Amino acid sequence: MTHIAIIGGGPTAIYTLKGLTRARKAVSITLFEREPWAGPGMPYRDGTNDPAMLANIASREVPRVTRTLAKYLHACDDGFLRRLGLTRDVIDEDSFYPRVVLGSFFTAELAEVVARLRGLGHTVTIRTKARVTDIVPARDGVRIEWQSTQRPEKARFHHVVIATGHDWADYDEEGEDESALLSPWPAERLKALSGEVGILGSSLTAIDVAVTVASAHGAFEGEDGDTTTYAVRGSDDPFRLTMMSRKGLLPEADWYYPLPLPDLAHFTPAAVEDLVATDRSGLLDRAFALLVEDLRDLDPDYAASVDLSSPEALSKSHFAPRMSSDLWEYARANLVEAEEGRRTRRAVPWRVALLTAHEVFEDLIPHFDEADLERFHNSLKPIFTDGYASVPHPSIRRLLALHDAGRLELVRIGSALDVSETGGKTVIGSEGEMLRFDAVVDARGQRPMRLTDLGFRSLSRSVRPGWEKGGYSLTIEGLEKGTVQCLAMPVLLRRRPFIQGLVNAAEMGETAAEAILAELPAPPMPRPGLTSMKPGLRLAR
Incomplete structure (x- = not known):
């Protein structure tokens, strides 16, 4: 039997489990979670988060697991909804909920997916209070070492998925007294x-x-x-x-946009493939030129109000009106505009174009050289982040x-x-x-980390450099059978700056499952389609 280890018990792990339900041959799956219970993940865990803390992702944007978030809430009784701070009349596809509500959803969905896997003949073991201490690659598999509540333990697996999620250091706890900065959690x-x-x-x-x-x-x-x-x-x-x-x-206040997002005419995934295939030098400027054509076509007024001569010029001119305004009066006016847009379901063309463009850039960024990557982080990334990180x-x-x-x-x-x-x-x-x-x-958000920061020393010594420019699979010296995939969001942030959020958690989980299924003897069942959702990373930072 093929043995699979998933390190982490939050949304990314759950979406990976969902993908593994398509395995036609029985597999054994072990999920390691360092907290007392698996399911919610740190951004949505009760106790870590206060009930007043809102998730900045609308119900319709949360990728379904076995059901949508709205269907899950409709299935809850009134007493349980009250404990979540909800009433039945607020449940709809456009609602924003407290983070702990999403934690409840993912906890319930983990149970549903596990039951489905077991019903299909797979073995699923969930180890809570289990802190993985090392990942040791060998020629014919990977050894996982972990600390349970009783003793150190270890076991060998064929495939490993690292889905550890956010890692938010508390500077005081680490002894960095000169910093004197507190963590936003718990x-x-x-x-x-x-x-x-x-x-x-x-x-x-x-x-x-x-x-x-x-x-x-x-x-x-x-x-x-x-x-x-x-x-x-x-x-x-x-x-x-x-x-x-x-x-x-x-x-900015969360604004209305259509789902699915409309494709751009010039800056498309196919155009990005052509850019990469022809010449990798000057990728940022050549991609930006295509985006400029779309902005001029879709929203001439916006295009005329900003400087489109370079990514840096756009960034400066895009934020200039807000930086020269009274920030509180701007926030009031922006809220009124956003509320009206949601009421009338009217989208602002330039906003939709930039939201779509940031998703296309996700596939291009791994191909940037260091100079273009640095320029992107300093120019276009703040614009895109400002769009997808709008708040309830x-x-x-x-x-x-x-x-x-x-x-x-x-x-x-x-x-x-x-x-x-x-x-x-x-x-x-x-x-x-x-x-x-x-x-x-x-509270500035998750910082990028290196693979070595995860603490898996044997793994770090075995991984060949440059893996992060490709997919999620680590290239490991001496590993001939099996796979190790890194879905740890902090490690991916530098080359994939928009990797945060439930949409990407779902896509990463499905991709990791597909890679494992491709290694199994029997072909997988067809992949179910994902519900459309707002791309980007609407997790708490």
């Missing part, structure tokens, strides 16, 4: 923060930190209506929040309510930071200014 610790609280970042993770801290000191009111307000519980409570970001901008409307309303109550500000800090501790305060220095806080939470 949420329970945030509730103890008071006084002057700094938050590095302004995306959804930073918003979640602000909302969680604020909820510990007061309450949001009127969230069921058109106006959200915030009131602190004690009039003498001095707590204040300061969000700090590179550009000093808030994310309630999140924007909460920020506005906190600002109107005098409890929240956002400042621009640039990219060069100096972090220190002085007199019991955490000091953030940037561009000649010094900001002092009682505590600072680093």
Whole structure:
């Protein structure tokens, strides 16, 4: 029997299991999860996240496992929905839910997929509280070593999928006292923060930190209506929040877009293949020229309002109006526009074009040389991230309510930071200014990691360099039978900057399963089609 190991028990692992249901020959699957229970993954785990934290992915965008998120919620009884903080009338395809709701969904779907696999004759073992300590490749397979609650253990497998998901270091716990930055998780610790609280970042993770801290000191009111307000519980409570970001901008409110997204006329996957096949030099500029043609065709007004002479010029001109505006008034106007767009189901052409383009770029980025890769990260990536990382409307309303109550500000800090501790305060220095806080939470998002950072020493020594420019399969010295695939999102981020999110978790899981199925003696069953969804990475950062 073929033995398969999946390291990690969150959404990526679940979508991999879903793909393995197409195996025609019985296999043995072992899933390793270091937490007490498998299913939700860190971004959606109850306890790690506060119920006030919203996922920035609408129900219709969550890839189905055995059913859609909406169908799962409709199947829940009213009592369970109340425990999730929901009522039945809010369940629809356009709703945004607390992160813990998605955690409940994936936990239930893991049970459904496992039951389906077992019903098909496969063996599935879920090992919780099992921390994998090493992956040791050999000529005829791979040895997994792990620490269980009782003792160190090991076993040999034919195929290994690394699906460890987010890895968010806590600087204090690592002993880096000079940093003095707190992790945004677990949420329970945030509730103890008071006084002057700094938050590095302004995306959804930073918003979640602000909302969680604020909820510990007061309450949001009127969230069921058109106006959200915030009131602190004690009039003498001095707590204040300061969000700090590179550009000093808030994310935009989630806007309407059609599904499936329409193809572009010029910047297409086929065009990208031709670019790569003909000449790999100057790929970024040649790809950008195709995107410019689409922007001019689809939205002449937008094209005329920005500088399309280069990726760098577009980036500067794209953000210029927001950076010259009052950020809070811009946020109010943007929210009104986004709400109207959703009400009328009217899409803005340039937004749709850029959203589609970022997905096409995903296939091109691995072929960039280092110069083009650096240019892309500094120019087009911020534009694309700004589009796909738009946030739920309630999140924007909460920020506005906190600002109107005098409890929240956002400042621009640039990219060069100096972090220190002085007199019991955490000091953030940037561009000649010094900001002092009682505590600072680093909510800037998942940072890229190297394969060596995962801690699997034997694997790291065996992998040939350059694997990340291809697919997910690691090229391993001496491994003649079997596969090891790396779906660990932090390791993929540098070459695949849009890899975060449930859409990509589903696609990675299906791809990993297909690679394994191709190695099995019997051909797999046909792959079921994925439901259409917004591409990109709408996970918390």
